[in-house]
Ligand SMILES: NC(=O)C1=CN([C@@H]2O[C@H](COP(=O)(O)OP(=O)(O)OC[C@H]3O[C@@H](n4cnc5c(N)ncnc54)[C@H](O)[C@@H]3O)[C@@H](O)[C@H]2O)C=CC1
């Protein structure tokens with residue numbers, strides 16, 4: 322399905338929202354893009370970069386006559402924005418989001434957008450980076466990347482298809498799953514790794530000889546910790562929104578780390594090598610090597 326959006330309202334014109342705007346513009350799939358933000362400087366940068374065509378005067382004017390509203394703010398900001406737009410949404414306007422957690426966003430839609438649920442389609446692009454702000458946005462961010470939609474029981478099939486077409490116009494591959502399954506999967510493969518990277522870098526940064534330690538860190542450290550340069554606000558919100566699943570992943574990680582520690586303490590070379598080999602095989606297979 323090809324798509325054309327006459328007016329797109331983006332709340333949060335950062336890496337994710339800005340990249341949607343650039344990708345849709347490149348695909349000639351959008352007419353006007355209006356932006357709403359918390360930081361005037363970021364919105365002006367987005368305007369200068371051609372990401373948005375107009376800075377909206379208010380949430381109300383932003384959504385007026387919009388075909389699609391995209392909420393691309395940290396998940397802790399979703400509630401306040403839903404409350405702000407709810408009274409001003411037209412009958413036809415689709416509401417979607419790009420938040421990293423989905424059960425919380427779905428619950429907030431049920432709470433704050435009750436009159437518009439057939440037009441609500443929660444989504445999550447599985448593409449991004451540790452960078453943020455409009456200046457980090459790229460037209461090709463979603464090229465060949467996955468986007469997961471987690472429909473509400475009330476989401477209309479036509480609305481689903483339009484949001485699917487929006488992401489496909491950005492170059493993405495779109496799939497669907499229940500929000501509970503989504504949050505369990507991303508607790509394991511995204512939220513836990515970010516928490517571990519932040520923890521390791523913070524542990525080292527608080528040492529008296531941190532400067533010396535960082536000065537000798539090599540590419541292995543760079544690979545392991547790149548994501549610790551990500552937005553603290555965004556990751557605070559994700560961790561809290563997916564708290565139960567993340568706590569469970571931390572417990573399982575602690576148990577695995579304890580097995581590794583015990584093997585090392587016991588000088589159990591066989592157990593150490595076997596664990597390293599299992600991980601190596603899985604990692605090489607995952608990266609297609
Ligand atoms: N960074 C990544 O790699 C990915 C992020 N996401 C999700 O996408 C969303 C946006 O993340 P990014 O674009 O990376 O962050 P970002 O920091 O680049 O952009 C977010 C923008 O939202 C604005 N904002 C914050 N609160 C606001 C409010 N109340 N009203 C209006 N604007 C507000 C900020 O000023 C900022 O410009 C988050 O929910 C995040 O979890 C999803 C996939 C990947």
Ligand SMILES: O=C(O)C(=O)Cc1ccc(O)cc1
Nearest residue numbers: 421446447448449450451548
């Ligand atoms: O920086 C990276 O590699 C990421 O892992 C990007 C990312 C961050 C949050 C998401 O919900 C999805 C992808």
